[in-house]
Amino acid sequence: MSTLLYFVIGFLVVLVIGIGGYLLSARKYQSSNTVANSYDQWTNDGILEFYWGEHIHLGHYGSPPRRKDFLAAKSDFVHEMVKWGGLDKLPPCTTVLDVGCGIGGSSRILARDYGFAVTGITISPQQVKRAQELTPQGLNAQFAVDDAMALSFPDASFDVVWSIEAGPHMPDKAVFALELMRVLKPGGILVVADWNQRDDRQKPLNFWEKPVMQQLLDQWSHPAFSSIEGFAELLAATGFVEGEVITADWTKETLPSWLDSIWQGVIRPSGFLRFGLSGFIKSVREVPTLLLMRLAFGVGLCRFGMFRAVRANSRTELKDQNFANQTPSSSAALQNVNMN
Template identity: 80%
Template sequence: MSLWLILGIVLALLIAAVALYLFTARRYQSSDSVANSYDQWTEDGILEFYWGEHIHLGHYGSPPQRKDFLTAKADFVHEMVRWGGLDQLAPGTTVLDVGCGIGGSSRILARDYGFAVTGITISPQQVKRAQELTSNELDVRFQVDDAMSMSFPDASFDVVWSIEAGPHMPDKAVFAKELMRVLKPGGILVVADWNQRDARQTPLNGWERSVMRQLLDQWSHPEFASIEGFAEQLAATGFVAGEVITADWAEATLPSWLDSIWQGVARPEGLVRFGVPGLVKSLREVPTLLLMRLAFGTGLCRFGMFRAVRNRGYGAS
């Protein structure tokens, strides 16, 4: 095969990927658009192949250290457990994993900490795959549920846990109230999320608004909250005892974006497994990943951590 033919094939693939990126944006329309997006990502298996069982960012330390991509993702779960004080809780503690994906975090919480975990996602295909990946020996179950209107009674869980689900929620105040509603009095909420800079303090300029529009439209996000704004919405539920504790883990998670792109280079067997259509689908995500790296690296986006304790008064049952 001549060099010119190879270059021509590569160029054609890049053009196809760019065309997919430009003309097939996955804009948020309803919870169905989110469910459909995750169903497709789960069915084709590409996301799981490159990102593993944890469909969230990794934790590389602060300052960040070189680390295996998949190891960093598992480390994130343990770091979040410690940050939230969940490592002090007894085995058998009931945990609701909101936006559980294919169950990676749920399995760690059950296996390594002895928690009884219920994972929910809006995607039926994610529930199916999570069940396939989970040993019957673990105290974990998965179900389809809408985080904006959960099927659980008030005060159902000792811990409510959520990683990177918030950007898919169209009304952050409703999301905040649902998270706190299902938490038992004295229970702990721990949330990790993609957030944007608080525009009330520093308004977004033209290029920042353009970048944010792409980050929303490409991955079925209606809106990013700010760390300050979501903390205020949690406090406004009336369920929080004391203050909402926050942190920004942007620095510790930042290497994930370029590492996720590097997986396509470091694991060429994916081309054999998924073929040319899979390669085009993978390349289609590269611009969004690069924009995410730009946004988090410049402070336009932040990685918010939230911890709140449910009070023993208002709304308790």
Template identity: 75%
Template sequence: MPMSPLWLLLVLPVSLLAIYLLTPRRYQSSDSVAQAYDSWTQDGILEFYWGEHIHLGHYGNPLRRKDFRAAKADFVHEMVRWGNLDRLPAGTTVLDVGCGIGGSSRILARDYHFDVTGITISPGQVQRARSLTPDGVTAQFKVDDALNLSFPDASFDVVWCIEAGPHMPDKALFAKELLRVLKPGGTLVVADWNQRDTRRRSLQGWERWVMRQLLDQWAHPEFASIEGFSELLEATGWVDGAVTTADWTRETLPSWLDSIWQGILRPAGLVRFGFSGLIKSLREVPTLILMRIAFGQGLCRFGMFRATRA
């Protein structure tokens, strides 16, 4: 007997949810992170829907409606201003840690005339970043490990990093490497997904399950808190004074649902990527919804960090 449409509507979501829960993409090593990003870069689905910026957008304060991709570019400019980088001269050397396919690096090079080096652990992302960068844009890209940077001490005027921290299993070493390659007097600017400081209020039942999914589904070993990562930066002994922080949860919150809407607003993706692409895209929806819940309920926070190298 053929399956009725109503029965199909019930079976399909349950099947997809079962696949989602039974096939997590847990962090195993830096290689597992590289392979995940290589895969997302090779098939082109993430770039098609998210554009050249694989990070959240900035929707202003107070919030205002924006095009999803425009909000991402706006985020870069807002981060430049918040970090006081717009006061720096042309030729300032910048290390973009976790550069993705180079969207932020190109803005920093093109609009602010900085000399940018973007690094990522994914060879696929490096190849794509290079192909997207026009001649004359002073941005170069290489494969490197943020926990073991290949650059000498005090190599850059600015170290810049967006949403790379959750992939780092050793947050203290990550903090040290970011500051080690920064010149004395240079500026560190970091934007990251953070969890609530559980030293002050521990995770409850549903929160533990949500956090487990947010870690397991996107190859994250753990999230730091804003307070905890600030302490790790200061503990290096390389920070002049105190780390300056801010919470941009409100400004970035619309990004999560906007990213889901891209699948509806850009139906050409169904033709371009076919049924397998549809299934792969649908697989990300539960995580995006859980991210919106976590950030909306205060379980997660979007942290901004600024420090000067002593």
């Protein structure tokens, strides 16, 4: 048997083992504890922060997209989101709730560059600890463990509610929408950025899209993705929205992030020395999911959705709750919440 054949057989064996390990080690969503544990682990090992910096979200590369430093693009995303949401016109000391704040990158920018009074919440205790460590004394940003599905704050607590890429972790999108709007003051602004699936009510997923989407859910503790259209409908269905929910698609602006995140591992080999073999294996393990994300967003299976809504002075009656993304529990939650 030739050396080449041995090599091919060996490569195929390693490939099969790698694929098997990838599939068997998936971090499937089971409960909020699954999400908290995943982020606790990612925060403790430090690998995600080393490569992704203080912002565990995608970057903004301009329109049309242009080459940009990966970490700079992430900071730019926050400023672009502020501008898109009209938050740059708000006065200092505006109160902001950052839902799914991670290790506080966005919260610190909102407090430092815009003078806002920011409260960041995450379900991960380790993320709260790290956010506090990274936040300079005197900066008006505080952090706490809280569940976005049942926020501990009273109704009408904040001038602004802000959230980046937290929605896919929420098991009931209608309840999530309701909680975001509930804690806004009348006249307050909701600004959300999220990973979304194509609206499958209009175009159902085909034979290859279904397994791809399943991996995107299973690998990173996501119970489901909403569509841009579906989540906008759920926000409107809360009865708290004044006028219309404004949406935008930032898929093109954020698309380079996926390959850029992989490229970080190539141009920053010091990570291997810092985290060793186990860290290298953990990093490589995420590459297939990042590539699947790039595929999904590149072909339109997934979209990067932006949402802006203003809280009405009084809650309107719900006229239509028959949305495809709603579950019976979602309808009950919308009907039973106290009228404000």
